[in-house]
Amino acid sequence: AQTVTQSQPEMSVQEAETVTLSCTYDTSESDYYLFWYKQPPSRQMILVIRQEAYKQQNATENRFSVNFQKAAKSFSLKISDSQLGDAAMYFCAYRIPNTGNQFYFGTGTSLTVIP
Amino acid sequence: KAGVTQTPRYLIKTRGQQVTLSCSPISGHRSVSWYQQTPGQGLQFLFEYFSETQRNKGNFPGRFSGRQFSNSRSEMNVSTLELGDSALYLCASSEQPHPNYGYTFGSGTRLTVV
Numbered sequence: 694a695q696t697v698t699q700s701q702p703e704m705s706v707q708e709a710e711t712v713t714l715s716c717t718y719d720t721s722e723s724d725y726y727l728f729w730y731k732q733p734p735s736r737q738m739i740l741v742i743r744q745e746a747y748k749q750q751n752a753t754e755n756r757f758s759v760n761f762q763k764a765a766k767s768f769s770l771k772i773s774d775s776q777l778g779d780a781a782m783y784f785c786a787y788r789i790p791n792t793g794n795q796f797y798f799g800t801g802t803s804l805t806v807i808p
Numbered sequence: 809k810a811g812v813t814q815t816p817r818y819l820i821k822t823r824g825q826q827v828t829l830s831c832s833p834i835s836g837h838r839s840v841s842w843y844q845q846t847p848g849q850g851l852q853f854l855f856e857y858f859s860e861t862q863r864n865k866g867n868f869p870g871r872f873s874g875r876q877f878s879n880s881r882s883e884m885n886v887s888t889l890e891l892g893d894s895a896l897y898l899c900a901s902s903e904q905p906h907p908n909y910g911y912t913f914g915s916g917t918r919l920t921v922v
Contacts, residue, residue: 726907736896737811738913784851788907793864795841795853796900796911 695720697785697799705805706775713760714770714802716785725789727761728796729770733781741783744768772804780806810834812901812914820920826887829917833880833901840882841911842874845896854897857882858905886919894921 696719706712718727729741744752744761751759756776760769768787772779785799813832821827833840842854853866857876874884880901886893896918900911 730913735915736898736918737915738898738900740910740912743907786851790906790908793853793856794905794907795856795864795866796843796851797853798843798851800850 695787695789695797697787697797699783699785699799699802701802702800703803703805705807706772706779707807708775708777710775711771711773712775712804714772714783714785714804716768716770716799718766718768718785718787718797718799720766720787720789722789722792724791725787727759727768728786728788729757729759729768730784730786730798731779731781732784732801738784742770775806777806777808780804812899812912814897814899814914814917816917817915818918818920820922821889823889823891823921825889826885827889827919828883828885829897829919831882831884831899831901831914833882833899834912837901837903837912838880839902839905839909840876840880841900841902842882842884843898843900844868845898845916846894851898854884856905863905889921891921893919895919 727744730738786796839858841856856864876882896916898916900913902909902911
């Protein structure tokens with residue numbers, strides 16, 4: 694079974710500080726893609742960052758970076774210099790192109806940013 | 809470029825009725841996927857369409873169906889609504905049905921079954 698585990702239902706961070714959201718996943722496939730999505734109250738899922746499993750280098754997008762540990766099947770998201778606009782629900786997910794291609798999502802982490 | 813448009817934004821239906829939700833993808837996107845989001849089950853895959861063909865279907869009963877038109881717009885239909893069908897239904901579009909291509913989500917349709 695394809696599963697994604699986000700063990701932190703809620704997290705909070707002080708504005709301008711750094712926070713790390715955890716994610717582990719389980720798949721026996723070797724070719725897959727990992728994602729972090731953000732869902733603010735507007736409900737739209739917004740892509741934060743994406744990582745191809747075959748790439749060893751961790752992806753980075755401005756203040757967002759990941760720590761991808763393939764052997765441990767871990768994919769954590771680090772948000773640096775947190776801003777009020779980062780407050781949202783964050784979902785970890787992956788897709789496997791050869792077996793259906795759908796997103797498998799975790800249960801989400803609600804991030805609060807404290808001014 | 810306009811984003812993914814889902815209509816209606818909110819919907820209230822009575823148990824036993826049927827409902828049709830619409831998703832207009834970004835221009836040029838031919839792949840459309842649907843997801844159901846509930847507090848209890850989280851985000852679950854419903855189906856994916858590409859060029860009017862259903863490529864994949866999630867583990868949902870036959871009451872859930874969908875289709876895609878030649879202009880790539882997609883609809884999903886739920887018949888004989890149950891209280892448990894209350895959820896946020898999200899659609900996402902992409903140029904191609906492969907993770908190499910970015911998927912853009914709409915803001916969803918909030919369905920309430922009473």
